[in-house]
Amino acid sequence: xxxxxxxxxxxxxxxxxxxxxxxxxxxxxxxxxxxxxxxxxxxxxxxxxxxxxxxxxxxxxxxxxxxxxxxxxxxxxxxxxxxxxxxxxxxxxxxxxxxxxxxxxxxxxxxxxxxxxxxxxxxxxxxxxxxxxxxxxxxxxxxxxxxxxxxxxxxxxxxxxxxxxxxxxxxxxxxxxxxxxxxxxxxxxxxxx
Numbered sequence: 001x002x003x004x005x006x007x008x009x010x011x012x013x014x015x016x017x018x019x020x021x022x023x024x025x026x027x028x029x030x031x032x033x034x035x036x037x038x039x040x041x042x043x044x045x046x047x048x049x050x051x052x053x054x055x056x057x058x059x060x061x062x063x064x065x066x067x068x069x070x071x072x073x074x075x076x077x078x079x080x081x082x083x084x085x086x087x088x089x090x091x092x093x094x095x096x097x098x099x100x101x102x103x104x105x106x107x108x109x110x111x112x113x114x115x116x117x118x119x120x121x122x123x124x125x126x127x128x129x130x131x132x133x134x135x136x137x138x139x140x141x142x143x144x145x146x147x148x149x150x151x152x153x154x155x156x157x158x159x160x161x162x163x164x165x166x167x168x169x170x171x172x173x174x175x176x177x178x179x180x181x182x183x184x185x186x187x188x189x190x191x192x193x
Contacts, residue, residue: 023176055113081110114126129177
């Protein structure tokens with residue numbers, strides 16, 4: 001198992017996301033949380049997974065000077081990609097409403113990149129999942145925003161929450177990726193190391 005494989009390593013997860021932290025616990029990995037405030041700005045010419053790869057690596061590089069031998073740092077970034085545009089976390093209630101309105105009756109992509117950094121190397125993997133929403137009424141969007149407050153989530157929604165139960169008609173790809181981490185890809189990567 002991966003736990004045995006990495007028993008000589010200290011694993012650090014640089015994510016404040018409770019969902020990502022839970023996934024790492026569920027993968028039976030011993031890890032510590034390390035957080036840094038990173039300004040998540042990327043060059044305008046980047047598209048799709050290039051954005052999430054760039055941001056995941058940006059977060060990892062912030063720890064470059066602190067990493068020691070036998071330490072593995074894992075960072076991640078997720079965006080919602082719709083009409084050739086990245087939708088990150090909403091700025092406020094009105095922004096969240098506008099984002100969900102734009103996802104209504106559309107198919108978008110959820111893209112997550114995961115960066116693995118040691119003193120010797122940096123490697124990044126990514127996953128793309130297509131998600132289709134039915135038509136969302138203004139009333140349903142307001143109910144969701146008022147009761148679930150998804151302001152810390154890319155695309156202003158959590159697939160595992162009420163809006164996912166009533167609004168998502170189709171998903172092509174990894175469910176856990178939409179929640180926040182492509183666990184099967186992370187597990188496979190670690191198994192192959």
